Amino acid sequence: ALGVRRSETRAVTVQLDSALAADASVGLWLDPPVLPTKWLYDGRGSRLFDEITRLPEYYPTRRETSILTDRAGEIVAETESVMMVEFGSGTSTKTRLLLDAFSAAGRPFTYVPVDVSAPMLAESSAILARDYPTIEIRPVEADFTQPHLTLPHADGPRVAVFLGGTIGNFDDDDRGVFFTRVASALTPGDYFLLGADLIKDTGRLVAAYNDKAGVTADFNRNMIEVLRTGLGATGLYTDDFDHIARWNPVRHRIEMWLRARRPVHATFAALERDWDLAAGTEILTEISTKFELSALHEELASAGLAQVDTWTDPFGDFSLTLSRR
Numbered sequence: 001a002l003g004v005r006r007s008e009t010r011a012v013t014v015q016l017d018s019a020l021a022a023d024a025s026v027g028l029w030l031d032p033p034v035l036p037t038k039w040l041y042d043g044r045g046s047r048l049f050d051e052i053t054r055l056p057e058y059y060p061t062r063r064e065t066s067i068l069t070d071r072a073g074e075i076v077a078e079t080e081s082v083m084m085v086e087f088g089s090g091t092s093t094k095t096r097l098l099l100d101a102f103s104a105a106g107r108p109f110t111y112v113p114v115d116v117s118a119p120m121l122a123e124s125s126a127i128l129a130r131d132y133p134t135i136e137i138r139p140v141e142a143d144f145t146q147p148h149l150t151l152p153h154a155d156g157p158r159v160a161v162f163l164g165g166t167i168g169n170f171d172d173d174d175r176g177v178f179f180t181r182v183a184s185a186l187t188p189g190d191y192f193l194l195g196a197d198l199i200k201d202t203g204r205l206v207a208a209y210n211d212k213a214g215v216t217a218d219f220n221r222n223m224i225e226v227l228r229t230g231l232g233a234t235g236l237y238t239d240d241f242d243h244i245a246r247w248n249p250v251r252h253r254i255e256m257w258l259r260a261r262r263p264v265h266a267t268f269a270a271l272e273r274d275w276d277l278a279a280g281t282e283i284l285t286e287i288s289t290k291f292e293l294s295a296l297h298e299e300l301a302s303a304g305l306a307q308v309d310t311w312t313d314p315f316g317d318f319s320l321t322l323s324r325r
């Protein structure tokens with residue numbers, strides 16, 4: 001029995017490391033090299049992103065919060081929802097603005113945070129259960145980008161919410177697939193509330209991802225640290241990479257890259273493989289697509305999500321779109 005238990009433990013450990021190893025062995029040898037954005041958000045990366053949301057240049061969080069402050073009541077009145085499902089759960093100010101408004105409506109209400117991270121779900125659910133005693137908290141541990149997403153049943157309309165402009169991280173194809181999956185997880189009469197950042201002056205866009213304090217640069221370079229520790233790399237140093245944030249006008253998206261300042265000769269123990277980069281080589285680490293509202297509404301509609309209402313902040317920087325299945 002001991003032997004079995006030991007091998008089970010070992011299998012779990014290997015699985016955790018192997019997810020990064022699998023992504024790295026596919027992506028790092030492409031031209032240009034890429035690594036899935038989720039690897040930016042380890043413990044340190046998540047703390048750095050939190051710091052980003054408070055930077056003077058990073059407007060999206062403040063703008064979305066201001067829309068929700070103004071419009072939460074309208075969203076509640078319009079949807080008359082009895083359940084809110086949030087993709088990428090949070091205890092954030094933004095989640096709370098919606099929960100405050102729904103609980104003020106006086107109807108029985110259930111909040112369903114959906115996240116891949118069980119510890120994160122447990123912690124955020126406990127905090128919200130304490131702060132919202134009248135709301136039922138029903139966490140769902142799931143990767144909402146995977147097919148066959150099943151949501152809890154409700155005796156009334158449900159509203160699924162996806163905030164923060166995280167939809168910008170999806171490329172065009174993945175975004176279409178995601179909208180279709182959201183639509184098929186919902187039933188007619190349910191709603192989808194989407195936060196999306198809008199196309200604007202290039203200077204402001206680039207500054208939001210290239211702040212003066214260098215927090216976004218540290219956030220981006222943390223990917224090197226994740227590779228180094230996760231794959232047992234030698235010869236790999238964060239200081240050997242520059243942070244690049246660039247506007248791609250064709251695909252209307254900010255792209256974050258890491259550019260090798262000098263030739264890199266690294267070895268990944270976990271891959272039993274060397275990684276050689278010429279000076280100047282760039283690795284794509286994150287995209288942040290910005291939207292034109294009419295195009296976004298068309299995409300939603302063709303997935304079966306008809307636009308009901310759209311709000312922007314007073315500066316026209318950020319948007320919230322409510323659509324109906």
Ligand code: AVJ
Nearest residue numbers: 052164165166168169216288
């Ligand atoms: C979390 C995806 C919404 O794209 O604005 C911010 C991530 N990266 N600064 C964004 C991010 C660098 C952020 N999202």
